[in-house]
Amino acid sequence: MSNKTLVALAGQPNAGKSTIFNMLTGARQHVANYPGVTVEKKVGFFSHNGTSVELVDLPGTYSLTSYSLEERVARDFILKDSPAVVVNVADASNLKRHLFLTFQLLEMGVPVVVALNMMDVAESRKQKINPSLLEEKLGAPVIPTVGRKGTGRKKLKEALAGEASRHDSSAPMRIDYGPLENSIEELEQKLEGQVQANAPSRWLAVKLLENDRVVREVVKTQHPEGQVLLEQVDEMRAGLEKQLEMPVDQFLEQRRYELASFIAEECVYAPEEGKATLSDKADRIICNRFLGYPILIAVMYLMYYLSIELGYELTNYTWPALAWVREVVAGLLPAEGFITDPMLRSLILWVVDSVNALLNYIPIFLILFAYIAILEDLGYMPRMAFLLDAFFRRYGLHGQSTLPMVLGGVYVGGCAVPGVMACRAVPDERARLATILVVPMMNCLAKVPLYVLLIGIYFAAYKGQAMFFIATITVLMALTTAKLLNLTVLKDKESAPFIMEMPPYHFPTLGNIIRRAIERTWIYVKKITTVVAAVSVILFVLMQFPGISDEQRTDLETQATEAQETFLAVAAEHEAFSELDTAEEIDALFDFAGRYKSARMGVSDEDVAAAIDADFQAENALFFSVIKPTRGDDAAKAVNRAYKKLRRVRLTVRKEAKEITINNSFLGTAGRWMEPASQYAGFNWRVNVALLSALAAKENTVATLGALYQPSEGEVEEGAEGQDNLAATSEGGTATLEQRMAEQESGFTSLHALALMLFMALYPPCMATTMIVKVQSGAWKWMIFSLVYMIGLGAAVSTLVYTGGSLLGFDGIQAMAWFYGLALAATVITGLFKPQPTDI
Amino acid sequence: MRWKRRRKHGQGFTQETCAKDETPALNSLRTGSTAKVCGIRAGSNARSRLASLGLIPGSLLLVVANPGIGPLLLSVGESRLMVERGIATKVLVEQV
Numbered sequence: 025m026s027n028k029t030l031v032a033l034a035g036q037p038n039a040g041k042s043t044i045f046n047m048l049t050g051a052r053q054h055v056a057n058y059p060g061v062t063v064e065k066k067v068g069f070f071s072h073n074g075t076s077v078e079l080v081d082l083p084g085t086y087s088l089t090s091y092s093l094e095e096r097v098a099r100d101f102i103l104k105d106s107p108a109v110v111v112n113v114a115d116a117s118n119l120k121r122h123l124f125l126t127f128q129l130l131e132m133g134v135p136v137v138v139a140l141n142m143m144d145v146a147e148s149r150k151q152k153i154n155p156s157l158l159e160e161k162l163g164a165p166v167i168p169t170v171g172r173k174g175t176g177r178k179k180l181k182e183a184l185a186g187e188a189s190r191h192d193s194s195a196p197m198r199i200d201y202g203p204l205e206n207s208i209e210e211l212e213q214k215l216e217g218q219v220q221a222n223a224p225s226r227w228l229a230v231k232l233l234e235n236d237r238v239v240r241e242v243v244k245t246q247h248p249e250g251q252v253l254l255e256q257v258d259e260m261r262a263g264l265e266k267q268l269e270m271p272v273d274q275f276l277e278q279r280r281y282e283l284a285s286f287i288a289e290e291c292v293y294a295p296e297e298g299k300a301t302l303s304d305k306a307d308r309i310i311c312n313r314f315l316g317y318p319i320l321i322a323v324m325y326l327m328y329y330l331s332i333e334l335g336y337e338l339t340n341y342t343w344p345a346l347a348w349v350r351e352v353v354a355g356l357l358p359a360e361g362f363i364t365d366p367m368l369r370s371l372i373l374w375v376v377d378s379v380n381a382l383l384n385y386i387p388i389f390l391i392l393f394a395y396i397a398i399l400e401d402l403g404y405m406p407r408m409a410f411l412l413d414a415f416f417r418r419y420g421l422h423g424q425s426t427l428p429m430v431l432g433g434v435y436v437g438g439c440a441v442p443g444v445m446a447c448r449a450v451p452d453e454r455a456r457l458a459t460i461l462v463v464p465m466m467n468c469l470a471k472v473p474l475y476v477l478l479i480g481i482y483f484a485a486y487k488g489q490a491m492f493f494i495a496t497i498t499v500l501m502a503l504t505t506a507k508l509l510n511l512t513v514l515k516d517k518e519s520a521p522f523i524m525e526m527p528p529y530h531f532p533t534l535g536n537i538i539r540r541a542i543e544r545t546w547i548y549v550k551k552i553t554t555v556v557a558a559v560s561v562i563l564f565v566l567m568q569f570p571g572i573s574d575e576q577r578t579d580l581e582t583q584a585t586e587a588q589e590t591f592l593a594v595a596a597e598h599e600a601f602s603e604l605d606t607a608e609e610i611d612a613l614f615d616f617a618g619r620y621k622s623a624r625m626g627v628s629d630e631d632v633a634a635a636i637d638a639d640f641q642a643e644n645a646l647f648f649s650v651i652k653p654t655r656g657d658d659a660a661k662a663v664n665r666a667y668k669k670l671r672r673v674r675l676t677v678r679k680e681a682k683e684i685t686i687n688n689s690f691l692g693t694a695g696r697w698m699e700p701a702s703q704y705a706g707f708n709w710r711v712n713v714a715l716l717s718a719l720a721a722k723e724n725t726v727a728t729l730g731a732l733y734q735p736s737e738g739e740v741e742e743g744a745e746g747q748d749n750l751a752a753t754s755e756g757g758t759a760t761l762e763q764r765m766a767e768q769e770s771g772f773t774s775l776h777a778l779a780l781m782l783f784m785a786l787y788p789p790c791m792a793t794t795m796i797v798k799v800q801s802g803a804w805k806w807m808i809f810s811l812v813y814m815i816g817l818g819a820a821v822s823t824l825v826y827t828g829g830s831l832l833g834f835d836g837i838q839a840m841a842w843f844y845g846l847a848l849a850a851t852v853i854t855g856l857f858k859p860q861p862t863d864i
Numbered sequence: 865m866r867w868k869r870r871r872k873h874g875q876g877f878t879q880e881t882c883a884k885d886e887t888p889a890l891n892s893l894r895t896g897s898t899a900k901v902c903g904i905r906a907g908s909n910a911r912s913r914l915a916s917l918g919l920i921p922g923s924l925l926l927v928v929a930n931p932g933i934g935p936l937l938l939s940v941g942e943s944r945l946m947v948e949r950g951i952a953t954k955v956l957v958e959q960v
Binding site: 089270273274277308414415417423521523524 | 904906908909910911912913914915916917918920921922928929931932933934935937939941942943944945946947948949950951
């Protein structure tokens with residue numbers, strides 16, 4: 025036996041394949057895609073008796089034909105990567121049907137070990153199963169397992185090692201195809217030794233009779249007389265069809281089924297069925313055409329409530345931890361300068377802030393993923409697909425598109441990242457790509473602050489309606505877009521008939537749920553933080569360089585020096601403060617004040633506050649008396665007043681420096697450069713800059729607007745540092761930003777705002793989503809396509825609304841109504857187009 | 865222990881042919897009715913998918929839900945299957 029053994033895991037959907045995968049590999053696994061396709065590939069590792077095993081999870085398939093992408097991927101892996109053993113996970117409680125796949129694996133001539141899973145379910149249904157008899161019938165080891173409880177792990181590993189090290193290739197079980205045997209034998213002889221396909225000739229012969237297009241292609245290209253042989257096969261098939269009075273592939277399927285039910289009957293004793301199970305009774309309510317939908321809405325609402333609302337509450341507890349990390353990092357970095365900060369400090373804090381903004385979502389994601397894991401384990405997902413399939417199908421989506429859309433934020437508040445990640449459950453390639461491409465249009469959590477900001481300023485009288493508009497218009501546009509994509513770019517993609525199994529309801533296990541929630545959150549954190557950190561560095565460079573010109577710097581420095589001198593003069597007047605006599609001392613004072621402020625931030629307990637005060641007083645009594653003069657100390661009072669004045673000037677100068685930096689920056693230049701075109705959509709350069717910065721993460725939009733619309737002097741308060749909790753940005757932060765924007769953009773109307781909101785709704789996904797689109801679609805071209813088409817669509821829609829609205833003299837609310845009507849009409853009309861007939 | 869043989873849903877494999885005229889299709893069955901598949905007029909892709917889930921000529925089935933629009937929910941053997949309406953119109957059945 026070699027040192028590294030490749031083992032594949034095959035099984036029908038709902039056989040509990042992933043529980044067996046986890047049982048064998050534990051935590052040592054990683055997820056990628058099969059090369060070039062949207063099918064996920066999970067690989068895990070374990071070692072048994074010194075042999076390390078690489079376990080590859082094949083896509084769950086009911087069969088191994090060449091009709092669906094998943095089946096081709098699974099089959100190709102077995103043929104091309106030649107795993108030493110294939111573990112076939114079969115549901116013991118539904119053995120007959122699962123044997124259908126087992127036979128096909130055995131026919132391929134690979135060593136198979138059957139993991140007879142869900143033995144507990146079979147038992148609870150009072151079925152009695154005889155594994156050794158099954159083993160004898162199949163000629164392959166059969167190991168009873170309960171994946172969820174880890175039962176049978178050791179025996180399965182032993183059986184695997186046994187099969188992998190076996191050198192005698194015992195003949196696999198042979199299915200007798202009766203009247204076809206002569207033809208099969210004839211073909212076998214013609215194929216023997218002529219085709220390099222890593223599979224027995226018998227399998228190739230059977231597949232040729234099945235009219236399998238992939239095998240036909242192999243024979244055509246490899247067999248010396250391929251074309252002639254295929255013609256013979258066609259003749260043969262036509263003759264057999266007449267003789268059998270049915271298509272040959274149908275006959276083959278029936279033979280397999282007969283054998284499967286024969287073996288199942290021998291090996292399984294099942295009590296008379298026919299009684300509706302508890303699961304069926306539940307389905308009468310849950311899949312009922314009247315009751316089903318209210319239940320669906322309740323389930324969705326509960327998800328929003330628990331993850332978004334409750335999760336948001338939780339961030340109030342986790343945010344301080346992230347803020348603390350930032351403080352520690354800030355403490356390690358060179359101190360702030362008077363006008364601008366050292367480059368290293370700004371860069372590192374910028375990266376930390378960007379990453380923190382996303383890490384802040386962790387509680388939301390933990391709850392969200394746990395809830396989804398519960399729904400999955402419970403078996404609600406397929407019911408959801410059942411209820412919504414008819415509707416989604418009209419738009420070229422799939423019943424299984426529901427979850428990705430909901431996660432993306434069908435109403436308000438989701439995230440496209442888990443939404444796109446969930447697309448892998450869509451079993452139809454065309455619908456899956458369509459879903460991946462429209463999910464980023466949903467209203468993710470990070471788009472909401474901008475909506476709130478703009479609605480607050482420009483649609484104050486129609487807040488409810490405007491919010492409803494933006495939440496539902498995205499769904500209308502997504503449906504229309506999905507349909508249009510289906511009719512155009514996705515036209516040639518494969519579409520599968522919607523025939524799916526509805527597994528019985530299961531009680532979820534706590535361990536499983538927690539494990540999966542943590543696992544998925546971890547994947548999110550790993551993927552996102554690395555991408556966001558990298559992108560934030562690029563964005564930093566774009567927003568900081570080339571920087572302030574010398575002339576502008578001198579100007580700011582003059583202002584600063586004047587203010588510093590005034591302060592020093594006041595300090596010199598007072599004996600006790602004469603030590604404060606250099607610019608360095610002033611920098612130290614501000615550093616001290618900054619640290620004091622962050623130490624006191626959020627502290628409401630008086631005793632704790634007093635202890636902090638004492639600490640700082642002990643550190644530097646002089647500085648402390650400047651920032652917190654004691655009552656009656658007139659000298660300190662006077663210096664404190666001077667200090668406050670200086671602080672105001674410092675803030676103004678710093679803000680000005682920031683504004684100049686952005687003005688001069690590459691991004692600022694780009695924003696202005698785009699203005700001639702973007703003006704038709706109603707965007708000036710400031711808005712352009714904000715939208716460009718949103719490419720990294722949508723949270724940036726409001727933050728950048730905040731930096732661009734500088735507060736005027738007087739309302740300057742410290743703490744407008746821009747890295748407050750998100751809640752603060754959307755509430756406290758924007759309250760003043762709203763006024764500032766309204767004030768400084770007097771030319772901005774509600775029509776501008778509407779165009780901006782619509783652009784935001786359609787705006788390309790953030791970098792994190794873009795990366796996930798790449799991962800899930802498996803191709804750069806789809807990633808680039810999703811970026812380009814969304815920017816194009818966004819620009820077209822906002823230009824239409826702004827320019828069209830201006831020409832017709834509409835205000836924002838009128839344009840909103842008109843646009844809603846148009847979108848609704850477009851949705852209805854595209855929905856009327858006959859759904860494309862599935863390839864059958 | 866004796867391993868008894870029992871006849872259950874989906875186990876009659878003698879080849880059936882539908883009564884020639886006016887054979888109803890699966891989509892016309894009401895919730896709660898039982899039927900036997902007598903012919904599948906779908907293409908080989910859909911037919912192969914149906915077969916791999918246990919729906920072949922001769923299979924017995926129970927309609928768990930037929931909401932009138934959208935897919936049907938069927939009980940075939942131990943499995944519950946969702947079948948798209950378009951496909952269901954191509955599955956010919958005999959009521960039993």
